[in-house]
Amino acid sequence: MTGRELILATKPFAKEIRSKSWLYLLSTLVLLIVATAGTLLVPHPALKLISSVFMALLMLRMFVIYHDHQHHSILYMSVIADVIMSIFGVLILAPTSIWKRSHDYHHNHNSKLFSASIGSYPIATKDKFRSMTRGEQRTYLFVRHPLTILFGYFTMFIYGMCIMSFTSAPKKHWDSLVALLVHGAIIWALQHYIGWQAVIFTVFIPHFISSAIGAYLFYAQHNFPGTSFSCKEDWKYEVAALESSSHMLMNPFMRFMTANIGYHHIHHLNSRIPFYRLPEVYHAIPALQNAKTTSLKPMEIAACFKLKVWNPELNKMTGIEQ
Known part of the structure; x- marks a missing residue:
């Protein structure tokens, strides 16, 4: 199948099963409330820590469900769902106005060279990086640095999603101030x-862990060995989805906690497919089983972090000196 044929093949799956959408949303919320209660009510610090870690992972799952709702793939036109998701967006420090605007831009410009880095990590070619000033180079490397991603609670969410968005456009992103x-x-x-x-x-550990994992997933799903980038003139949506978005291999527990976001190439091919149908699409269409992969193994994480710039001569992401 060609790229466009694959998009057409995924269309039958781009229909939610309303009862499933509500089941997964409400069950995740209940589990999240229970974990939150555990951080407050259980007496022993070790049990509080366990509750805190589970709270973080459930926040991550809920975020992907929230993300699907913003794509209108689940619970579209439901007033109750809109209220729940708007409240969650504020609580998670990713209010709807900035999240939807930046993420929609990301989907429409994924893997384009020389486009704005709205909603994604900046990408520079090797020559472009060398032509930058020292300050620009430091900023570029800082944004992509492992510690910046690890501290995503502060860098991506508090600063990026809330402070920066509100100060740049207060009227448009007033909900960012509300979130803060x-x-x-x-x-x-x-x-x-x-x-x-x-x-x-109840706050620091869950937000720190969920933000760090979320920031890394967003990074590694498009910055991995084998990814590709194109100039605007050569860019095609379906090629960007399949060649520049990874299939992140995970165990069943992490697939549950990340709500199947590891099937990222399929999500970028058709963002209207509900998260719970992504495995179904993967198994139904053999052509989607040949995607470029990465995982959460330490060696593969390290390999992703080594990638700094796009080298058009080698047609791949490399370190600065390569």
């Missing part, structure tokens, strides 16, 4: 009424 104020109010209330332990286990 609500986040601060939650921290103040937990510290004032319960104590700093509640802030650490």
